[in-house]
Amino acid sequence: MLTIGFSAYDLAVMRFAFSPMQEIVASVRVLKDPAAHALHVPWVNRVAPRVAAAAGAFDLLFALVPVPSWYIPDFVTPPPTTPVPDLETELADLRRTAPERVRADLDRLATLRDPARPSAPVARDVQVRTDNAELRALRADPKAGLGRLAAQMSDYWELAVSEHWPRLRSLLEGDVVHRARRLADGGPAALFADLAPSVSWRDDRLSIAHPRFVGHRQLDGEGLLLVPSAFVWPTVFSSTLPPWQPTLTYPARGVATLWERRATAAAPALERVIGRSRTRLLLELEAPASTTELAFRTGLTPGAVSQHLGLLRSAGLVGAARSGRLVLYFRTEASAVLLTGVRV
Known part of the structure; x- marks a missing residue:
């Protein structure tokens, strides 16, 4: 020790x-x-x-x-x-x-x-x-x-x-x-x-x-x-x-998620409210991630990811922090409440 x-x-x-x-x-x-x-x-x-x-x-x-x-x-x-x-x-x-x-x-x-x-x-x-x-x-x-x-x-x-x-x-x-x-x-x-x-x-x-x-x-x-x-x-x-x-x-x-795309849990009720892609992004933000990383995980284009994140951020569901030249996105407390009960 x-x-x-x-x-x-x-x-x-x-x-x-x-x-x-x-x-x-x-x-x-x-x-x-x-x-x-x-x-x-x-x-x-x-x-x-x-x-x-x-x-x-x-x-x-x-x-x-x-x-x-x-x-x-x-x-x-x-x-x-x-x-x-x-x-x-x-x-x-x-x-x-x-x-x-x-x-x-x-x-x-x-x-x-x-x-x-x-x-x-x-x-x-x-x-x-x-x-x-x-x-x-x-x-x-x-x-x-x-x-x-x-x-x-x-x-x-x-x-x-x-x-x-x-x-x-x-x-x-x-x-x-x-x-x-x-x-x-x-x-x-x-x-x-x-x-x-x-x-x-x-x-x-x-x-x-x-x-x-x-x-x-x-x-x-x-x-x-x-x-x-x-x-x-x-x-x-x-x-x-x-x-x-x-x-x-x-x-x-x-x-553990570094080398492979993983199957992300679905949240049908939330998808009906904010859409499938934005729900998927929230589920992927278990840890802070960049636009490029989220695009790799979800299969969405970087441009689409950026657009969805902008909407989620304006709704108070996602926050952003700059680290060096990267902008990293993370869940807010509001999105954590929305995801309560969803198995990721």
């Missing part, structure tokens, strides 16, 4: 962000152990043959993300410095990592590997060499190694993640809007109540049930950085080792 203690100031400076680089790392874990990440099987089936065809192009990246292991080098998943960083900015920061930091994290990785547990099965067709020669070369020349790692991450992103990023980003943005509303409505207790099954809040202390880690970290004015993630599901990542800002990466709300 890891516990994190908060002061009033730490709660005041707590913030949200998300990270393309952390999605890369978490998705590599999914590819290396798909059985533990069943929700992402549709993505694995699409991406695994591409990675296999790359024939070792990502050896250093994959070597730095061991499975099973409860430690990934912190320099590979540094806390994002802005709420919505882009990958190029993060990779530029990665290249500037101090050599001593790289070596310290690699030494910790070597110490914390779990040799008693067998290696997890790799996704179908994915052959990944995790030869320690890659890690030895990185340790011997961190600057050159970080350049190779950044190039591999960039190539992996284009191959495996970039085409899905608009939907992933909409999911992450929606989670941030939802969590911010929870924090505003009920404070930390409401924010953390449904963050993840392994996370709980009590008496100004956050507890994280880690299977092989026990410790306490008292925050000292740093605050906690909360990072929603799609690929981290069903676990959480935590980073509390100096000099990094303490960070908790958790599964984004609504991740």
Whole structure:
């Protein structure tokens, strides 16, 4: 069990962000152990043959993300410095990592590997060499190694993640809007109540049930950085080792709907009043979502979705919040009352 203690100031400076680089790392874990990440099987089936065809192009990246292991080098998943960083900015920061930091994290990785547990099965067709020669070369020349790692991450992103990023980003943005509303409505207790099954809040202390880690970290004015993630599901990542800002990466709300269109419940009585399409949109707004995401889920055109949302918003049934360049829509209390009793 890891516990994190908060002061009033730490709660005041707590913030949200998300990270393309952390999605890369978490998705590599999914590819290396798909059985533990069943929700992402549709993505694995699409991406695994591409990675296999790359024939070792990502050896250093994959070597730095061991499975099973409860430690990934912190320099590979540094806390994002802005709420919505882009990958190029993060990779530029990665290249500037101090050599001593790289070596310290690699030494910790070597110490914390779990040799008693067998290696997890790799996704179908994915052959990944995790030869320690890659890690030895990185340790011997961190600057050159970080350049190779950044190039591999960039190539992996284009191959495996970039085409899905608009939907992933909409999911992450929606989670941030939802969590911010929870924090505003009920404070930390409401924010953390449904963050993840392994996370709980009590008496100004956050507890994280880690299977092989026990410790306490008292925050000292740093605050906690909360990072929603799609690929981290069903676990959480935590980073509390100096000099990094303490960070908790958790599964984004609504991740179960990410890869497939789902059959949405019908509400015939409501449909007769406001129409089928607008009812469908209200039912889909279980979590905040963008016009593009709603169009994907419902099969409506983006223009039609935008028109329907405008009417729902003017009727007070939908609200909107801007997050970066996206506008995310969410149900209001009035629409929640209308949907009472509807099974979604």
